Amino acid sequence: MESPLEAGNPPVMLLASFADAFPDQVVQFLARAPGREMWIAASYASDAEFTVVAPEVESRATFNLQSAKVKQTITRRPLPRWARYPAGVTLLLAQDGLDLIGLNMVVMGNEPAGPRFDYGSGMAFAALWHDLYQLDYTVDTLIDIVDRTRREYVENSE
Numbered sequence: 814m815e816s817p818l819e820a821g822n823p824p825v826m827l828l829a830s831f832a833d834a835f836p837d838q839v840v841q842f843l844a845r846a847p848g849r850e851m852w853i854a855a856s857y858a859s860d861a862e863f864t865v866v867a868p869e870v871e872s873r874a875t876f877n878l879q880s881a882k883v884k885q886t887i888t889r890r891p892l893p894r895w896a897r898y899p900a901g902v903t904l905l906l907a908q909d910g911l912d913l914i915g916l917n918m919v920v921m922g923n924e925p926a927g928p929r930f931d932y933g934s935g936m937a938f939a940a941l942w943h944d945l946y947q948l949d950y951t952v953d954t955l956i957d958i959v960d961r962t963r964r965e966y967v968e969n970s971e
């Protein structure tokens with residue numbers, strides 16, 4: 814797969830939103846969900862937590878692997894609906910053996926808020942993790958991961 818930078822420039826709003834959300838950090842990683850205009854900008858976190866900001870829904874969620882297992886943020890609040898796919902993909906890949914590192918991330922794209930945005934953010938997260946660990950993938954690989962996340966994680970959190 815070509816890198817997101819080869820596929821086109823990331824949206825300026827993504828980079829600006831990252832700078833707003835994490836003013837003391839610089840973007841270290843960019844990923845785009847293949848076949849979609851869903852992007853993630855990310856940098857390493859200083860701990861084993863995953864903070865994801867979604868400017869389109871004006872929300873932020875921070876979770877770790879333990880809190881994700883019970884579908885909660887680290888402050889023991891229910892994960893927002895939009896954050897269930899990112900948390901579920903992260904948890905699923907960790908359960909499959911990836912030793913995941915903490916990240917600060919901004920996800921955005923041109924999908925409307927709701928199921929398409931949620932699913933697209935899951936696709937972008939799966940692409941990001943594969944890019945970070947230099948794992949080969951296809952669109953079908955990512956769809957399989959996100960569909961598995963939907964069945965095993967998202968639908969069980971209603």
